[in-house]
C-alpha cells in the first residue's frame with residue numbers, strides 16, 4: 201500500500217492504495233464519486249475524463265499514485281450550491297445528451313477547452329473533443345453546447 | 356497487473372532502479388494500456404514524473420532541446436518550438452487526442468518506437484540526437500525495428516536535440532479510430548541534410564526514403580519525386596490498409612509534406 205493525498209473537488213483526501221489502483225477506480229470506489237464513468241477502460245472513449253491540475257485526463261489510464269499531490273475536479277465538482285456550471289447549463293439548453301453516459305467526460309473536456317481558449321471556434325471544438333466518443337448524439341448539439349458554454353463562461 | 360511503485364527522486368536514482376523487471380513510467384499512455392492488456396508485466400514501475408530536469412524546452416542558436424518528460428501538449432503550445440520548428444509543434448498537436456497530449460511525453464514516444472508513432476518521423480526527418488543517461492545516439496542509429504530502439508536495459512532518455520532546419524513539414528494521413536499515422540511523412544532540409552522520414556508504413560517501422568532524398572537534393576519540390584515508385588514489398592499490411600495502398604499513400608503524403616516544406 202502507498203499513501204496518497206490529493207484534493208478532489210476542493211476537499212483534501214488521504215488514503216492507502218495499492219500501486220495498481222487506477223485513478224478512475226479510486227474516484228468511483230474509494231470516494232464513491234460515480235459520476236466519472238468507465239466506458240472502454242482502454243484509453244479510447246473519454247468517459248472517464250477528470251481535470252488534473254487543470255488539464256483533462258483519462259482517469260482509466262492513470263494510477264491513483266500518479267495523482268498524489270494533484271488537484272482533481274470531477275463532474276460532481278462542477279455545480280455550486282445546486283446551480284449548474286455554465287457548461288452544464290449549455291448542455292442542458294442545447295440538448296447535448298441522450299443517454300448521458302459520455303456527458304461527464306464531455307463536460308470536463310469542454311471546460312478544459314473553453315478555459316484555455318475562451319473564444320474557441322467550431323473546428324477547434326471538434327479537434328479538442330477527439331478523445332471523447334458519444335454513441336448517441338452525432339456530436340452536433342455537443343459542439344453547439346460547447347460554443348454556448350464557452351460564451352457563457354466568458355460572461 | 357500487480358507491481359510496486361517508486362517515484363524516482365533524481366535521474367541517478369531512476370537509473371539505479373531501472374532495468375530487470377522494472378519499467379520506467381513517463382506519461383503512461385502506452386505503458387498502462389499495455390499492462391492492462393497483459394502485453395507488459397513489470398514487477399516495479401519507476402516513475403519519472405518528479406524529475407523536473409527532464410522537462411522543458413530550450414533553444415540555443417540552431418539547436419532546439421526538448422527534455423524527455425516534456426508532454427506533447429507543451430511542445431505543441433511552446434512559442435519556442437513554434438518559432439524554431441513549426442512542423443514539430445504541429446506534429447505534437449496532432450498526436451492522439453487532448454488527453455493523450457496532456458500526459459504523453461516525447462521520451463516515452465520514442466522509447467516505445469511504435470511503427471505508427473509521429474515523433475520518430477520528426478527525429479529521423481530532422482536528424483535529431485537522442486541524449487541518454489550514458490551517451491548520445493543519432494536518430495539514424497536509434498530506431499532499430501518495430502518497437503525496438505538502440506536503448507540498453509536501464510538506459511534513460513534525458514532529452515532530444517533537434518537541429519533547426521531551413522525548411523520542414525509533417526503531413527499525416529490519420530487512421531481515424533486511433534489517430535496514429537496510417538502514413539506520416541516528415542520532410543526537411545537543413546543542417547542534417549535533405550531528409551524524408553516515413554512512419555506508419557514501413558514493415559520495420561520508421562525509415563528514410565533515400566530515393567526521394569536524392570531527388571530533392573538538387574530540386575526541393577513535390578515535382579522532383581514524380582518519377583519515383585514506392586515499392587510495396589517493404590510496406591506493412593493490416594486491417595486498416597493493404598501494402599499497395601500504403602505504398603501509394605507514402606508518395607501522396609510525401610508530395611504534400613515536401614510542398615508544404617518548400618513553402
Ligand SMILES: Cc1cc2nc3c(=O)[nH]c(=O)nc-3n(C[C@H](O)[C@H](O)[C@H](O)COP(=O)(O)OP(=O)(O)OC[C@H]3O[C@@H](n4cnc5c(N)ncnc54)[C@H](O)[C@@H]3O)c2cc1C
Pocket residue numbers: 243244378379380381382383384385386387388403423424449450451452455458459460461462463464465466467469471472473474506510511512513533534535536
Ligand atoms: C488513445 C491514444 C491515441 C494515441 N495516438 C497517438 C498518435 O496519434 N501518435 C503517436 O505518436 N502516439 C499516439 N499515442 C501514444 C502516445 O503518444 C504515448 O504518450 C507515447 O507513445 C508514450 O509516451 P508516454 O510518455 O505515455 O510513455 P509511457 O507509456 O510511460 O512509456 C512508454 C515506454 O517508454 C519507456 N520510457 C518512457 N520514458 C522513457 C525515458 N525517458 N527513457 C527511456 N524509456 C522511457 C517506458 O518504460 C515504456 O516502455 C496514443 C496513445 C493513446 C492512448
Ligand code: FES
Pocket residue numbers: 237238239240241242243244245246247248249258259260261
Ligand atoms: S474509460 Fe477511460 S477512456 Fe474510456
Ligand code: FES
Pocket residue numbers: 296297298299300301302303333334335336337
Ligand atoms: S449521450 Fe449517449 S454516449 Fe453520448
